[in-house]
Structures are given as structure tokens and as C-alpha cells.
Amino acid sequence: MINEINSYGTIEYTNVALENIVGRVVSATPGVVDLYAKNVTEVAKKMIQKDNYSTGIIIEEVNNNTIKITISIIASAEIRLSEVAKNIIENVKNDIEKITDLNVSNVTVTIHGVKEA
Secondary structure, eight states, rough: EEEETTEEEEEEOOHHHHHHHHHHHTTSTEEEEOOOOOSSHHHHHHHHHHOOOOTTTEEEEEEEEEEEEOOOEEEETSSSSHHHHHHHHHHHHHHHHHHHHHHHEEEEEEEEEEEEE
């Protein structure tokens, strides 16, 4: 649970809510084939819940109102990998900060594989 504290009170975001925002942004980024499932549990969850974007995404609270995000992907071999990662970082940071008012201190993208799109 990530807390956003402001002058009106506290807003609590579940990790799943934030992961879904990140997952939708990542999935819409050109050059991303899929989010990377690290274990059998994540693969099974992904197969059962089609709209579950939490696979391959880790959200950590740094301090009040600030988070860091780690994203694991499979990328397309048809687009420059550095451009894919750069676009993910920029889009995720911008969307999370715009939608939630949380600060994103760091976005890390790990490319676990490359496939033909």
C-alpha cells in the first residue's frame, strides 16, 4: 500500500492499482512484446486474469509520496531497445505522476528477452 499525503488527508493506493496503471502504459508502448513473468505463479495469474498487468512490475515506496518502479519486459527485435526503454521510462513516470500526484524517483526497465513482434 502506497500513501499519498496531502493537505486534505491521505490517499492509499494498492500496489495492484499502481501496477495496472504501469502495465497499461507499458503494454501500449511500441516495441514491447509482453511483460516478463518471473515465475510459474505469475504465468498462471496472467493466463487466468487477462486484464491483470501486475506481472513483471514491482512498485516500492521510497518515502511519503515517492515511489520507484521496476519493470521487466520482452521487447521486439524490430525497434531499437534503448528507445523502447526510454519511452517506457518517460511514459510511466509522466502517467503515474499525472494520474496520482505521487512522485516517481526512478523507473528501471529490464529487458529479459527479444522476440519478433
